[in-house]
Amino acid sequence: MSCPHASSDDRRSVLTAVLRWTAAFSGLALIHPLLKFTGFTVKPKPRYVKVAAPLPRSGVHAEREFFLFASPDRQTAWAVSRTCTHLGCRVNFLEDKQMIECPCHQSRFSPQGLRLAGPAEKNLPAFPVELQKDETGSVTGYVVTI
Numbered sequence: 470m471s472c473p474h475a476s477s478d479d480r481r482s483v484l485t486a487v488l489r490w491t492a493a494f495s496g497l498a499l500i501h502p503l504l505k506f507t508g509f510t511v512k513p514k515p516r517y518v519k520v521a522a523p524l525p526r527s528g529v530h531a532e533r534e535f536f537l538f539a540s541p542d543r544q545t546a547w548a549v550s551r552t553c554t555h556l557g558c559r560v561n562f563l564e565d566k567q568m569i570e571c572p573c574h575q576s577r578f579s580p581q582g583l584r585l586a587g588p589a590e591k592n593l594p595a596f597p598v599e600l601q602k603d604e605t606g607s608v609t610g611y612v613v614t615i
């Protein structure tokens with residue numbers, strides 16, 4: 470013998486659970502586009518790249534993401550991004566012309582990353598550089614934060 474009320478309650482509780490799960494999944498599915506629309510981003514953790522001193526005689530060290538430059542006395546160093554601010558191509562340093570050039574549309578930048586010419590409208594971003602020194606004050610390396 471079956472009870473009609475018990476099966477109705479069972480169906481109601483199953484339907485309620487299904488509706489709750491559907492609402493939960495719908496809410497989760499809407500969170501991503503909503504966060505994207507509001508411009509919310511999670512900043513990636515900074516990465517530290519160590520470069521040993523001395524740099525090559527040219528005074529520039531090339532990594533995939535940045536160029537590291539050092540002054541002739543090696544007491545000052547700076548790093549600029551290798552990602553072109555126009556459309557994102559990887560830029561090259563022209564040692565003979567002492568400038569950075571983009572191979573895609575020939576935007577040009579100074580070694581400090583200042584825009585000189587081309588379709589790019591912004592300077593190359595700079596990355597902080599920390600000098601590592603030994604007890605005598607000689608520079609032993611550079612740490613670039615990207």
Ligand code: FES
Nearest residue numbers: 553555556571574
């Ligand atoms: S991507 Fe560099 S100039 Fe266009």
